[in-house]
Amino acid sequence: MEGATFSRSAMIAITVMRVLVGWHFMYEGIAKLTSSSWSAAGYLRQARGPAAGFFRWLAAQPNLLAYADQITMWGLTIVGALLILGLFTRLSALAGIGFLVLFYAANPPFVGYFYSLPSEGSYLIVNKQLVELGALLVIMVTGSGKYAGLDRIVHALITRKPAPAVVSPAR
């Protein structure tokens, strides 16, 4: 996407979207961090679909589960904060996509699956996780932080001084 051009209103819209997604990620993370007993175990044990075996196996490994819990809680919080700030936007969008791929894969709304966990809507293959994943793709490829976000400052600082011209006195 380097070199692509976007209208001002398009960039503002993408920035708004980035802040919203970041907000959601951050609160999902903080809500888990501040709950005394949150663990991914319940969600993993309910796993369905082609990858269910892996997720259930993970839930049964106390060591790995403890790491998975920490990574999820802190990962969501940090990704959320970075998205809101527009700092390391591409990297944090990619990390967010990674989380969503895992969440989606654990409970995919495929044809013929019925979940005992209540869901708040009606989904066929596409659910809100996938929609959020799509939003992060847009954020990632447009590098929205360089338009409105700390990335813009970081980028400007890095590229502020022109590289010294190579002088070749010998010639």
Place this chain on the structure above:
Amino acid sequence: MAGEEDKNKVMPPIAAGGPRKLDRRDVLKGLSTVPALGLFGYAWQQQRQYDQATLQATAAPAAAGDVQELNIALIGAGAQGQVLTDAMLRIPGLRFRAVCDVWTEYNLRRVVNILRRFKHEPNAYEDYREMLDKEKELDAVVIATPDFWHAPHTVECLKAGKHVYCEKEMSNTLEGARSMVAAARETGKLLQIGHQRRSNPRYLHCYEKLLNEAKLLGRIVTINGQWNRAVAADLGAPDRYAIPEERLKQYGFKNMHQFRNWRWYKGLGGGPIVDLGSHQIDIYTWFLGTNPSAVMASGGLLYYDPATHEWYDTVMVVYDYQTPQGPVKAYYQTQTTNGSQGYFENFMGDQGTLLISESELNYAGKIYRDPNAPAWDEWIQKGYISAPKLQELQSQEEKSGAIADVRESVSPDEHTVPVVLRDPYHQPHLQNFFDAVRGKAKLNCPPEVGYESAVSVLKVNEAIDAKSILAFKPEDFHI
């Protein structure tokens, strides 16, 4: 049109700017989304304040006026200790002074951190004797340790002059249970055993109003109680939280697996019949007003790995009771491989049926009037039971095309027991204990009652091994 406007305001290629200065525009746009983080912080603060306010609203006021503040300690900060702590945090006038758990790496830290969040400042101990030595101010101790530790913990706490709330099963041995009764009598301190249904308002309502006053069931002849629990994986623990082997041995565990899954091991716990059945069999005895006269049982380890499970995962029991009204047969089953139908107790008399459970979600209290029984209008008017749900047997029959056999009984009217507990299940029983400590109530489950229950329940495992009917003598229940 928007399209034209957009064309006029095409942005320069992002990141293709090449070397340039950090200008005012960059700084402003760069920081433009920072306020969103501030807004998030503000919203989160509001959410936390709201959570705190609702917590304080549901939790009764701390030390409200005339309530005498009690200094308390918790021994055993595992899953059950956590359940009791959650309930106690809602009871006014309690001050946590100490928490004791041998799993210092995990349980102890967790519960201490939670208590700090609620503005308690408990001291943390690994060794309960050290705790009793140092914490002279304690009024009461709540014990939620593995069953085989109940007797030593309870006896030492009583002898140190503390009142004790001890989880059920009172002990994994009758000798242990007897030593607890003796210590309570010697010291004159209170000992409440954690059969929490004894303080549950719905059970109390059924016992006092429906059974004793209104006698709605007529003569109870049979009972059926069940606890069906789904397959569960063994409990684990991350290696970095593992207890050093030396400490495990010191406290009677072979390894971390045994420490986490002590309920399945002989000598440590009593298996599902004791963990689950003891609650419900206690209700049989309470409601019938007499102890059983005999027990026969069948059980076995049908499903789980015998290397890590010593007790029976499946148990079916029949008790005989000789009540003043006549003999009663009481069935009980617990199995741990399928959770459907959950847990309940069903009392069947010649005039009605009472289906009750501690659960507020399933079988929370239904009473059925036998068509031959006298009308219950009086008790509906008094608010003891709800008005009957109308039976539509006839229309159902027509719809389904089924033809009822003339010998089939007509379905009885269904009424609801109108008592709901909106607190954690253990809260009323703990409240009863602390009220008794303050001299304002009588214990609902003193050690003698806990002992009777232990005699009835521990005998089941014996009966399974004996493969025959075992009789109880009335003196078995007395100390």
